[in-house]
Amino acid sequence: MRRWPQKxxxxxxxxxRHNAFTLVELLVSVGLLVVVIVTISQIFRISSxxxxxxxxxxxxxxxxxxxxxxxxxxMQKIAPYLLVIDSPAPTRARQEAPGGPRFKRLRHDRLVFxxxxxxxxxxxxxxxxxxxxxxxxxxxxxxxxxxxxxxxGIPLSKKSSPPRAQVLNDDMDPLSVSLTASExxxxxxxxxxxxxxxxPPDASWxxxxxxxxxxxxxxxxxxxxxxxxxxxxxxxxxxxxxxGSVRLANxxxxxxxxxxxxxTDDPANxxxxxxxxxxxxxxxxSLNANxxxxxxxxxxxxxxxLADFQIEWTDGRRIDPLGPDLDPTxxxxxxxxxxxxxxxxxxxxxxxNFLDDVxxxxxxxxxxxxxxxxxxxVIDYGNGSFADSTQAEIDTFRDKIEWxxxxxxxxxTHYRAIWxxxxxxxxxxxxxxxxxxxxxxxxxxxxxxxxxxxDADVDPDGNDDPVLVTQFGRQFSIVVAxx
Numbered sequence: 001m002r003r004w005p006q007k008x009x010x011x012x013x014x015x016x017r018h019n020a021f022t023l024v025e026l027l028v029s030v031g032l033l034v035v036v037i038v039t040i041s042q043i044f045r046i047s048s049x050x051x052x053x054x055x056x057x058x059x060x061x062x063x064x065x066x067x068x069x070x071x072x073x074x075m076q077k078i079a080p081y082l083l084v085i086d087s088p089a090p091t092r093a094r095q096e097a098p099g100g101p102r103f104k105r106l107r108h109d110r111l112v113f114x115x116x117x118x119x120x121x122x123x124x125x126x127x128x129x130x131x132x133x134x135x136x137x138x139x140x141x142x143x144x145x146x147x148x149x150x151x152x153g154i155p156l157s158k159k160s161s162p163p164r165a166q167v168l169n170d171d172m173d174p175l176s177v178s179l180t181a182s183e184x185x186x187x188x189x190x191x192x193x194x195x196x197x198x199x200p201p202d203a204s205w206x207x208x209x210x211x212x213x214x215x216x217x218x219x220x221x222x223x224x225x226x227x228x229x230x231x232x233x234x235x236x237x238x239x240x241x242x243x244g245s246v247r248l249a250n251x252x253x254x255x256x257x258x259x260x261x262x263x264t265d266d267p268a269n270x271x272x273x274x275x276x277x278x279x280x281x282x283x284x285x286s287l288n289a290n291x292x293x294x295x296x297x298x299x300x301x302x303x304x305x306l307a308d309f310q311i312e313w314t315d316g317r318r319i320d321p322l323g324p325d326l327d328p329t330x331x332x333x334x335x336x337x338x339x340x341x342x343x344x345x346x347x348x349x350x351x352x353n354f355l356d357d358v359x360x361x362x363x364x365x366x367x368x369x370x371x372x373x374x375x376x377x378v379i380d381y382g383n384g385s386f387a388d389s390t391q392a393e394i395d396t397f398r399d400k401i402e403w404x405x406x407x408x409x410x411x412x413t414h415y416r417a418i419w420x421x422x423x424x425x426x427x428x429x430x431x432x433x434x435x436x437x438x439x440x441x442x443x444x445x446x447x448x449x450x451x452x453x454x455d456a457d458v459d460p461d462g463n464d465d466p467v468l469v470t471q472f473g474r475q476f477s478i479v480v481a482x483x
Contacts, residue, residue: 077121
């Protein structure tokens, strides 16, 4: 009997068994494949996150560059009639971004001035003929002069137009703790001052005149200093002079009106306080003209996600150029530029408590520990006189330019400086703006050692342990010369 075919067949079966994967080998292969897939996905995730952060960083740098360029450009056109720095008390501590720590107090300073620029320097966003494809021969109302405001807006996320009191008291108010820093909107509001309107004017669109603004109960003659409703809601951005007007709608006239107002009768709330009030800043856009977020109301919106806006000014002098011994031959002085404005009071902690038991009057979280660093407060304690100040400067700065309400040891501080035509020679040499910009996805963040008390001491006071917090966004600081 011939058996070799069977032996050959068994040999072939053995070869097949030898070439197949065992269960262990399959599990190892699957495991290696999973590792490769996870590794590749991690590489893609890291690359994607890095690209997203790079794009976010580029966006905030571009936004800061736009702000710096716009501030510099507008300041070069400043008219010698008005310059206002208003620094209300900072907000309560809040989050920078949803889910972040609640440690940040936000500054919401405002800048107001009059400008005289080139022909058609400004164009109205609220003019209904703007961008009209039918009446293409008509253009929006334009002007070379404007009343300019830089500062926070009131973020509006609803299409309806709620009552003014509701807007100022619900969660859209920047002072509300529920609004995180990354949700703020920065506004560049320009109210055009023009002698005539676009021809022919739209009958349904009639801007107020200078006389209307100065009538009893209106924004420049109202003891409450309330911004005109049309300007507050973004329905209008023009003041004009009808034929035969006695007071023309120009920078010089507005400057004269400001000059006629008393700033000492009620310095906490002067009649011109409307000039530095924020207006609504829609965060959505609608084609319905009846909605508060109608697309041509957002003309003043400038940069979203910008908060903690701080303004300081300088007269160009040094803090202490000669030093305590007043000897010009010894370089022991402080040659840093001196800056004035609102700053933290080193006597308080972040909750509004005094840091020592002697002055501890209890916590009042609605009042924040800031003090005003004023030009009139720069005193040479060695001889009891104002340091390197002329008598004219002393007389001018005392109750004529700078104001601060300091009622008690734990009172909130509000700093304001107003230069008008009569004090224009004492205007600042430069302004310094410090602010933080957040990217839309809150990808930019870093761990940093923060002085929560903002007094330059290591926190918590009396403890050497550093305080590490996660900060979102990126902080910038720019200096703009005042011509």
